[in-house]
Amino acid sequence: MTIQRYEVFNKVVQLRNITKASEELSMTQSGVSHAIKSLEEELEFPLLIRNRLGLQLTREGERVYEYTLRIMQTHNSLLQEVHTLKGLETGTVKVGSFASVTTQWMPTILNSFAEKYPGITIEIYEDDYESLEKAVSTGELDCCFTTDSTNKNINFVPLVKDKLFCIVSNKNPLSKKKVMKISELEKQPLIKPKKGWDNEVADFFNQHQIVPVVNYEVSDDQSILALVQANIGINIRPELVLNQNLENITLLDFEQEAFRIIGLGLNEHASPAASTFVETVTDLYQTSFFE
Template sequence: MDIIKAKVFLHAVDSGSLANAAAQFDYTPSAISHMMMALESEVGFPLLIRTKSGVTPTRNAERLIPILRAQCSFEEQFRQMVSEIHGLSSGELRIASYASIACQWLPSVISRFHADYPGIRIEIMEGVWQDLDSYLRENRADLAFFSHQPSLPYHWIFLKKDPMVVAVSCSHPLASRSSISLRELEKETLIMPAYGADLDVENLLRSRDLKIHSSISTIQNYSAMGLVEQGLGVLIMNELITKGRLNHLCLLPLDPPQYIKLGIAVSDLNRSSPAAQRFISYAKEIIPKL
């Protein structure tokens, strides 16, 4: 199978659009459509369900997607290895990351890395823990920056500890406190990010056997902060998320202090692409100093 067909197909599936794939690979929409029909003819069954709103994979195509992602990943590693022999002059690096890390830490790392390797194209995919885990498992990302979780199925590289804090509106009765215990939060309404299942928060509450009422959930901590500002509840999160985005919130340290471990996860460090390994070395040097 032509590797470009596989890449175009995967991009169409991920973006939900043949037009997006055409723009990404600099083909005309007609050429992309013919390429996908040729691919379907090659495998002998339909791969895409075409509707007015875009495209989705067929059930048979879903069975092929993990293999195609692995094939494209190995092709990229081969290309980068050749590039490394010539000085790592070209390639692609796909980074999955918490939004907070992408905003606060990655710009410094990317700036240094890009200055030394301007030919490496970098794609950042932000999301909550569950999203980033999925990107790694499906070979959509080369590495991920997020928090350590029990039984993590990846090679883990620790970077930094980050304290957990409680955010309340400035008009909340707790706003004047210098700290707060987790037990006191049982009386409060908790706003829960990450589809209502923030693993860092869940682990913290489970470790203290706490049951806290939650009536509102959202995807990102940043949107949850806006809800807290309106007095709709309190929010437990790691401090890095709040940098430069406090607005009208008050932060309370936990007593006793609680932390999460932030770092880099890769499926297999020894089999990672040269660009990924080089980026990791930059991150290990730069981020602990930030």
């Protein structure tokens, strides 16, 4: 078994496609297929099967994949540490993000990071909170932006309190109010983020024992805003999402302070390059509330 075979295997699993994996690894398709076949022969059981969704892991393959991810992560950390010891700062950091952070924070982060560490590449992957945290815990990502997490497989570094607002259409009679009573939420049709994207909203309802009347569930922030603008329902959104010109929408404060905590989810085996990324982000955004 070799490091290259692990790298090929991991890439094929993540892309579910030998052709795409060969392109990203700058290998021939036959070379990728041979590496997978050799690994399977050495282990003496199949790792992948093909179905209508593409290549999928076998039960044995799932167990092996957990270890090959850790091996590659440790190997990459070793290479980065060697470069650091030689005075060379290099490597790749795979960062999970969600739309509002990507839009509002990431340009500043990338520019600042590139100035300090021009030899380190940042790769950004967008998904929902749940998927990002899982990817960090398995080692597919080095870190991710997420909200205050109960996931015990990753560490959480808090950054900022992001205030929550109730947003309503200007056509809605509620737009004449200044403050939204939490008890009123159960009486209003709600546009709800889909599961995996709804941490702060679900936590808010659980905290106040609210059972909302859900009209629609959507995951994209812009889709949510469009439905609220059309007066199809109300919504609870964080301030970071609302840092733009919002036409036909009124922001209402809650009678009690409501917020989500945005932070970084980290794998406990963070590489030197990942650690420098975390330091850059905390320097830029961690507020005195958490100091």
